[in-house]
Amino acid sequence: MQIDRADLDLYTVEQARMLDRRASEAFGMPGYTLMRRAASAAFAALLGRWPQARRLLVCCGPGNNGGDGYQLAALACDRGLEVTLIELAAPASGDAGRARAACVEAGLTPVRWQLGMSLPEVEVIVDALFGTGLKRALEGEAAALVQALAAHGAPVLALDVPSGVNADTGEVPGPAVRAALTVTFIVAKRGLYTGAAPAHTGPVWLDDLALPAALREALAPDARLLASAGLPPRARDAHKGDNGHVLAVGGEHGTAGAIRLCGEAALRCGAGLVSVATRGAHLSALNAARPELMAHAVEGVSELGPLLARATTLAVGPGLGQGAWGHALWLTALDSGKPLVLDADGLNLLARAPRRFTQPAVLTPHPGEAARLLGGDVAEVQADRFAAARALAARYQAVVVLKGAGSLIAAPDGRLAVCPWGNPGMASGGMGDLLTGVIAALLAQHLTPWQAACLGVGLHARAGDLAAAEAGERGLIASDLLLPLRRLLNGAPST
Ligand SMILES: NC(=O)C1=CN([C@@H]2O[C@H](COP(=O)(O)OP(=O)(O)OC[C@H]3O[C@@H](n4cnc5c(N)ncnc54)[C@H](O)[C@@H]3O)[C@@H](O)[C@H]2O)[C@@H](O)CC1
Numbered sequence: 334m335q336i337d338r339a340d341l342d343l344y345t346v347e348q349a350r351m352l353d354r355r356a357s358e359a360f361g362m363p364g365y366t367l368m369r370r371a372a373s374a375a376f377a378a379l380l381g382r383w384p385q386a387r388r389l390l391v392c393c394g395p396g397n398n399g400g401d402g403y404q405l406a407a408l409a410c411d412r413g414l415e416v417t418l419i420e421l422a423a424p425a426s427g428d429a430g431r432a433r434a435a436c437v438e439a440g441l442t443p444v445r446w447q448l449g450m451s452l453p454e455v456e457v458i459v460d461a462l463f464g465t466g467l468k469r470a471l472e473g474e475a476a477a478l479v480q481a482l483a484a485h486g487a488p489v490l491a492l493d494v495p496s497g498v499n500a501d502t503g504e505v506p507g508p509a510v511r512a513a514l515t516v517t518f519i520v521a522k523r524g525l526y527t528g529a530a531p532a533h534t535g536p537v538w539l540d541d542l543a544l545p546a547a548l549r550e551a552l553a554p555d556a557r558l559l560a561s562a563g564l565p566p567r568a569r570d571a572h573k574g575d576n577g578h579v580l581a582v583g584g585e586h587g588t589a590g591a592i593r594l595c596g597e598a599a600l601r602c603g604a605g606l607v608s609v610a611t612r613g614a615h616l617s618a619l620n621a622a623r624p625e626l627m628a629h630a631v632e633g634v635s636e637l638g639p640l641l642a643r644a645t646t647l648a649v650g651p652g653l654g655q656g657a658w659g660h661a662l663w664l665t666a667l668d669s670g671k672p673l674v675l676d677a678d679g680l681n682l683l684a685r686a687p688r689r690f691t692q693p694a695v696l697t698p699h700p701g702e703a704a705r706l707l708g709g710d711v712a713e714v715q716a717d718r719f720a721a722a723r724a725l726a727a728r729y730q731a732v733v734v735l736k737g738a739g740s741l742i743a744a745p746d747g748r749l750a751v752c753p754w755g756n757p758g759m760a761s762g763g764m765g766d767l768l769t770g771v772i773a774a775l776l777a778q779h780l781t782p783w784q785a786a787c788l789g790v791g792l793h794a795r796a797g798d799l800a801a802a803e804a805g806e807r808g809l810i811a812s813d814l815l816l817p818l819r820r821l822l823n824g825a826p827s828t
């Protein structure tokens with residue numbers, strides 16, 4: 334059964350390899366049979382995606398991923414396709430060795446890869462170099478072959494994992510294949526969906542190799558891919574008091590836009606009332622631009638107190654700054670004990686004065702803010718986003734959204750969700766401010782921090798995709814997402 338993404342269970346590489354072994358040991362499915370099934374699933378995907386393909390280049394590595402490649406090459410040869418087979422080394426595993434022998438029997442002659450070797454003209458390249466067994470960055474001959482494949486220009490079908498991608502973490506530590514399609518086997522590996530990996534996978538199709546569901550059911554997945562969702566219709570007799578009162582705190586001199594975007598997103602995502610606590614100098618512009626926002630001049634904590642008392646949910650940080658003004662507001666807001674979303678300078682201030690939250694809280698760091706909160710650097714965060722998100726949730730006792738391609742949502746109890754939507758057009762100023770307002774509005778409408786973070790991240794990313802579909806990724810600005818957000822929240826399909 335082939336499954337595209339959406340509401341999918343995700344597994345670590347260790348779990349996936351355990352399931353491979355269990356399929357052989359407990360379900361009497363020899364590794365060689367699985368390899369054959371993997372190859373025929375991938376070959377069917379290849380013919381479906383590239384029906385015009387007549388010539389293939391299949392590149393095999395030394396392990397079982399290479400074995401899948403030899404099997405696919407033999408199948409393609411049987412079907413009358415012209416196949417060139419390149420190998421990195423003699424197979425290290427028995428099953429892969431058998432698959433190679435089957436290839437030779439089918440009339441193929443594997444060619445050992447050598448630096449500078451010219452590659453044939455083909456319609457499709459099959460990447461069977463490395464899968465879940467990747468141990469470190471590719472270098473030497475393997476790296477050179479990956480670079481030669483990139484220079485070739487034909488589309489690449491990756492078997493199980495694009496070679497060079499760490500399927501556990503999403504890290505791409507060195508040269509890696511950029512696939513047009515990845516067919517992954519048995520279970521979806523979590524690392525394919527986050528960080529640097531999505532730039533290398535193309536669409537990911539999962540094929541369960543017709544293994545019994547009982548195989549997977551014995552093992553709790555490590556994470557889930559978000560499913561698309563909105564909110565149910567409102568009660569016919571709803572009034573604004575039912576839908577919460579968000580107070581957005583931020584907008585130091587020079588960064589008024591951030592808090593306006595946050596407040597506007599909260600309005601568009603259904604908060605009953607939205608107040609903004611900001612510098613007095615911003616009031617008239619804010620009122621003129623968006624009169625539905627209740628803007629208040631707050632020059633010190635004495636003016637913040639009454640606003641906090643009336644609010645049900647806080648959004649703290651957009652444009653807040655880290656000066657005396659921002660710090661005083663931040664401290665008073667956090668000490669109020671109200672449910673909150675913390676972003677931007679709200680997080681930078683938290684890194685300076687860490688605390689464990691006792692009120693419902695959602696933190697929305699990008700990798701730079703996450704690094705500050707963990708006391709490390711961005712490279713460490715990106716090397717294992719799953720570990721970083723979970724460590725933050727445990728350290729601060731809050732739901733954490735680790736933003737960036739394939740945003741992660743982690744809860745202190747270890748739950749983890751991965752967002753499959755979003756696009757590089759969203760790498761533009763103000764997108765994060767918008768997300769803060771979206772999640773705050775959902776918290777205000779009585780969702781739990783986990784629900785609000787999962788739904789909010791999904792809505793924000795899908796809205797980004799809808800807006801990009803209209804006029805392209807470049808030049809996408811945060812305000813473009815407001816209308817799609819509203820549509821999606823009310824249940825419109827995203828395609
Ligand atoms: N029952 C099974 O085990 C199944 C395995 N399958 C395939 O087998 C793959 C896993 O096979 P393996 O465990 O053999 O692992 P791989 O084939 O991914 O790679 C392992 C080999 O590569 C070497 N290696 C790792 N990193 C390297 C690097 N950076 N530079 C140079 N050499 C490196 C290792 O020393 C080892 O020889 C899966 O991804 C999947 O494609 C599928 O056939 C389905 C069934």
Ligand SMILES: Nc1ncnc2c1ncn2[C@@H]1O[C@H](COP(=O)(O)OP(=O)(O)O)[C@@H](O)[C@H]1O
Pocket residue numbers: 699736737738739740754755756757758759760761762763764765766767768793
């Ligand atoms: N390449 C990308 N793919 C998917 N989502 C992205 C990408 N780049 C940015 N985003 C999303 O856009 C938002 C940017 O937030 P942030 O970095 O805080 O921006 P800002 O501080 O400018 O508001 C996040 O939700 C992030 O996940």
Ligand SMILES: [K+]
Pocket residue numbers: 398460461462463464491492493494495496
């Ligand atoms: K591969």
